[in-house]
Amino acid sequence: MSGARLLRLAALLLGFGFLYGPIVILATMSFNASRLVTVWGGFSTKWYAALLHDEQMLRAAEISLAAAALSALIATINGLLAALALARFGGFRSRTLFAGSIYAPLVMPEVVLGLGLLLVFVAFGVERGFLTLVLAHASFTMCFATVMIHAALKGCDRTLEEAAMDLGATPVRAFALVTLPLIAPSVVSAYLLAFIISLDDLVIASFTTGPGATTLPMRIYSQVRLGVSPEVNAISTLLLGLVAVALGLSALLTRGRAKGGGAG
Amino acid sequence: MQEGGKRRRLTRGEMLVIAAPYAWIALFFLAPFALIVKISLSRPAQARPPYEPVFDGAGLAGFFEKLSQLGLDAYRGLAEDSLYLDSYLSSLSIAGVATLVCLLIAYPFALAIARAPRRLRPVLIGFAVAPFWTSFLIRVYAWITLLKDEGIINHALMALGLIDAPLPMFATSGAVVVGIVYSYLPFMLLPLYAAIEGQDASLREAAADLGATPFQVFLHVTLPLSRRGIIAGALLVFIPSVGEFVIPDLLGGSDTLMIGRTLWNDFFANRDWPAASAAAVALLALLLIPILLYERAQLREGER
Numbered sequence: 290m291s292g293a294r295l296l297r298l299a300a301l302l303l304g305f306g307f308l309y310g311p312i313v314i315l316a317t318m319s320f321n322a323s324r325l326v327t328v329w330g331g332f333s334t335k336w337y338a339a340l341l342h343d344e345q346m347l348r349a350a351e352i353s354l355a356a357a358a359l360s361a362l363i364a365t366i367n368g369l370l371a372a373l374a375l376a377r378f379g380g381f382r383s384r385t386l387f388a389g390s391i392y393a394p395l396v397m398p399e400v401v402l403g404l405g406l407l408l409v410f411v412a413f414g415v416e417r418g419f420l421t422l423v424l425a426h427a428s429f430t431m432c433f434a435t436v437m438i439h440a441a442l443k444g445c446d447r448t449l450e451e452a453a454m455d456l457g458a459t460p461v462r463a464f465a466l467v468t469l470p471l472i473a474p475s476v477v478s479a480y481l482l483a484f485i486i487s488l489d490d491l492v493i494a495s496f497t498t499g500p501g502a503t504t505l506p507m508r509i510y511s512q513v514r515l516g517v518s519p520e521v522n523a524i525s526t527l528l529l530g531l532v533a534v535a536l537g538l539s540a541l542l543t544r545g546r547a548k549g550g551g552a553g
Numbered sequence: 554m555q556e557g558g559k560r561r562r563l564t565r566g567e568m569l570v571i572a573a574p575y576a577w578i579a580l581f582f583l584a585p586f587a588l589i590v591k592i593s594l595s596r597p598a599q600a601r602p603p604y605e606p607v608f609d610g611a612g613l614a615g616f617f618e619k620l621s622q623l624g625l626d627a628y629r630g631l632a633e634d635s636l637y638l639d640s641y642l643s644s645l646s647i648a649g650v651a652t653l654v655c656l657l658i659a660y661p662f663a664l665a666i667a668r669a670p671r672r673l674r675p676v677l678i679g680f681a682v683a684p685f686w687t688s689f690l691i692r693v694y695a696w697i698t699l700l701k702d703e704g705i706i707n708h709a710l711m712a713l714g715l716i717d718a719p720l721p722m723f724a725t726s727g728a729v730v731v732g733i734v735y736s737y738l739p740f741m742l743l744p745l746y747a748a749i750e751g752q753d754a755s756l757r758e759a760a761a762d763l764g765a766t767p768f769q770v771f772l773h774v775t776l777p778l779s780r781r782g783i784i785a786g787a788l789l790v791f792i793p794s795v796g797e798f799v800i801p802d803l804l805g806g807s808d809t810l811m812i813g814r815t816l817w818n819d820f821f822a823n824r825d826w827p828a829a830s831a832a833a834v835a836l837l838a839l840l841l842i843p844i845l846l847y848e849r850a851q852l853r854e855g856e857r
Contacts (some may be wrong), residue, residue, distance in 0.1 A: 292768060296661075296670055297664070297667070297669070300661040301666070303662075304658070304661075304662035304665070304681065305680065305681070308681065308738065309684070310679075311692065311696060311699060311735070312692070312695060314698065314699065314705065315694075315695040315698065326704060326708075327704075327708040328830060333654075367573060367574045367609060370570050370573055371571075373570055374571040374574065375677075376569070378563065378571070381560060381561060381562070381563050382562060382563070387571070387575065387578070389848050390583060391574075391578065393582070393844070394582065396789065396792040397790075397796075397844075398793060398796020398797070398836060399793075399796070399798065400796055400798050400813045400816050400817060400833070401589070401816075401836060401837060404585075404589060404816070404830065405584075405585025405588060405833070408588035408592055408826075409581065409584050409585050412584075417724045428582065429599055431574070431577070435574075439729075482686070485686055489688045489689055489690065491690050491799060492687075492798055492799065496820075506688070506690050509691075510690060510799075513690075513694050513697070514803075525688065525691040525694065525695075528691060529687050532686055536683055536686055540679065550606065
């Protein structure tokens with residue numbers, strides 16, 4: 290019995306070591322004064338200071354954040370409506386096509402999605418730039434938002450909404466006043482996750498953006514191709530930190546919901 | 554109400570709800586596929602956009618005229634150029650090996666989390682999946698520092714006196730496998746964990762009471778019961794790996810061919826849109842069966 294426990298402990302340690310080792314090393318290196326990864330030149334924040342003077346990097350970060358904020362908003366609204374249709378409309382006609390198209394981008398190769406979206410923009414004669422970037426990101430993050438909100442809606446007690454309608458509320462009012470507050474934490478989480486995925490995307494952005502709107506991952510990618518650099522380590526660590534904060538927030542929100550659900 | 558076997562029409566109110574997402578999907582998901590197929594049948598041209606349109610122009614007469622000169626050149630190129638065939642085969646084998654390695658690493662990990670004290674499980678699985686939400690690009694980049702000739706692993710091994718010269722790990726197919734396993738581990742871990750954690754513990758106890766050794770219990774009870782998790786996880790890792798671009802580009806050598814990278818080069822370096830589109834169609838054809846399998850599982854899950 291204790292042998293099995295030991296094995297399980299070893300599996301846990303190895304698993305987490307594998308997952309977090311490279312990230313921890315990367316973050317550590319961003320504070321290394323030396324340019325060489327194998328030489329510890331002392332603790333330093335000079336690579337972070339250098340970032341502040343990298344105009345191109347800052348501009349790219351600005352574009353990425355703005356595109357993520359906007360596209361996540363569109364994706365969440367669309368995702369909420371799509372999730373509502375999937376959770377509440379039962380077996381309507383063309384449900385298979387609708388649901389299939391919603392889930393497909395989860396597993397579709399990004400190069401195919403990026404190429405397809407680009408061809409749509411070219412076909413409609415839309416100049417590639419910030420707008421096309423936002424539209425493209427809103428499209429492929431929508432599936433993540435839908436899956437998340439759909440899960441929340443399925444776990445939601447429908448009788449409350451029906452009670453509100455029995456008392457004379459219109460379906461829209463009943464949804465807005467009863468169900469929406471109940472699933473609000475998941476909607477916020479869906480927004481955060483769509484935001485993070487947009488912020489991270491390299492492939493789809495490369496296909497769909499224009500020269501005026503280079504995103505942060507594109508900027509990082511072009512630097513990484515030239516080799517490992519401490520500045521990239523620093524910006525990476527900042528991004529890791531940002532995601533950690535967003536995840537923490539999301540976890541707090543869903544935990545709040547779990548507690549509320551238990552009490553209700 | 555959910556249960557009616559017959560598919561029904563949507564009411565007017567429901568149509569209002571579904572209109573926006575439906576239109577969005579049609580425009581930005583279904584239309585792109587139609588266009589990819591269309592462009593893959595066009596000829597490359599020195600123009601902006603760099604392809605000669607097929608099916609444009611007017612009317613049915615125009616359509617039949619065009620049909621007769623439909624260009625299958627891009628596909629002929631796919632079949633004749635050994636670069637493409639090699640890319641497909643090597644994509645499949647790299648993705649296959651990576652999926653297997655991923656399963657071998659994720660299974661004991663998922664098992665250990667599923668058998669941890671109940672209170673700890675959500676925390677453990679949360680931390681195991683958290684890296685998935687951090688930048689993919691950065692996680693791949695982190696491995697460059699580790700795998701390079703003058704990187705941390707080689708440095709450590711040499712300092713320990715285990716090797717005299719750096720092991721060539723960076724810029725190989727092996728590095729690409731490591732990158733895929735690392736990046737997609739959460740995709741394997743989650744369905745495995747769900748499949749193992751949901752099992753009824755009394756089944757294992759019954760087997761043990763009847764004299765099965767712990768290993769026999771695992772082999773005849775736990776493993777078969779987690780089959781659905783294994784299939785879902787393998788599909789979730791295999792499908793995106795086949796079309797992966799970032800990992801082979803950053804960790805692979807110049808001779809590591811993968812179809813996503815070939816498509817990218819066709820598009821960005823050679824500006825050959827028909828060839829890139831034909832590669833995309835062929836890639837989807839290759840992934841059609843695994844994607845349909847996955848979709849079916851998802852739909853079943855969604856309707857539950």
